[in-house]
Amino acid sequence: MNEKINVLGVNIDSFTAKEAMKETIAFLESELVSVIDVVSVDALMQMNDLPELKEKMNEFDMILPGEKLILEAAEEPELPEEINMKLYLKMFMRYLHKNHKRLYLLVESEEEGQEAFRYLQKAYSGVQLVGLAKVSAEGRADDMLVNAINGSEVDCVLSALSVPLQEDFIAKNRNLLDARVWIGVGKKIFSPRKPGFGQGKIAKYLLNHIFRREMEKNKLKMKS
Template sequence: MNAETRERMNILGVLLDQTDYQKAYRQAERFLDSSGNKVIVTPNAEIIMAAQKNPELRAALNSADLCLPDGIGVVIASKILGKPLAERTTGFDFMMKLLELANKKSLSLFLLGGKPEVAEKAGEKICSMFPNVEIVGCHDGYFGENEEIEVVNLINHTKPDILLVAMGCPKQEIFMIKNKNKMQFKIAMGVGGSFDVLSGNVQRAPQFVQNIGLEWLYRLIMQPSRLKRVGALPAFLVKVISHRTINN
């Protein structure tokens, strides 16, 4: 999936790569061997819906070097549009594959995001699972625009191979693209709430629930406060169906 042969599909204005875990893993390997910074994003139905009202977010997603389709809603939408995606590539699972690659190549990581001390706990977990990975820096996600340059300078001081950004949408996507050419890294990836999972603060759904595409329901049961966010899924599918009807 080189830049000149990159195959993407348009879902409500967001360009998603037609890829799977294996192809995305190989692309990450190429990113590490190439010059320049590369950004990976993983939009789901909720993020694509947010991009409808946020042009800066949509531009950030479409400017990324790899845009992975995350969530069962995006997979269903691709089928509705007649261009079925190969598979759902969840952000957390691909992050773990990226960490496996980092371990294989003995790479360095910077963890940015989460509440104070969460990134550090996530870093400890990563080091226990991937002993060849070096955590060169951590910083929480609670900083304003006036402190952004300090965070960028901190990242540049450590020069990580991989920058994991867990600040949630749209902050993480916009931060990565806005500062892409100001920071020194090989790959930056937006990972949402993954540090909370790694640190043990949040538990993922059992594997069989993930396999049948109902992880969103499990998370809703465990965190009822997510009800408003989950409501984006049916609205997203209705909008996709309407879009196809109008354009057929």
């Protein structure tokens, strides 16, 4: 049974990967566009000062925790396999392939587009990638992009954009899209690059520490 967990003002779904996939299949079979967003600790921290955007996010159909720490800090511990987003995305891609669903990809640069294309070809060679477009925070042309997506007659839009560009774009344009599902997976999902020695672990440790402090402050505010 799914429960909504409020994490820094964002209502997170505590689905297992299989439960999330079951919901996604139902979305793909519906007529209206459904919005799924996979959020990270970093994303939640960046949106902490954007209350209006968080309100719009809470209207999304499903918000999934991309990291175990999100539920741990909310004092809602889950088994690692129950929040395995890699497993969820793997099942999702396999479903698209098996059922001949059409996919449109959003990235922020040509380099990211090439990386994403190589990744999809290697890991999910049978997925029908029918379109790819760059989205920039500066000089956005939402109307042209929406028309391009709708003209491609896609089933799913996969968004690999940074926060808050990703959430802002779909919040403003969801009612204009003809796709069945829009899923935001974040900018780092296709990047093969690894941080330098120590850099990644130290940065992640500090971010996680700050995140836990923000969660504690939020709990104290709610009690007072």
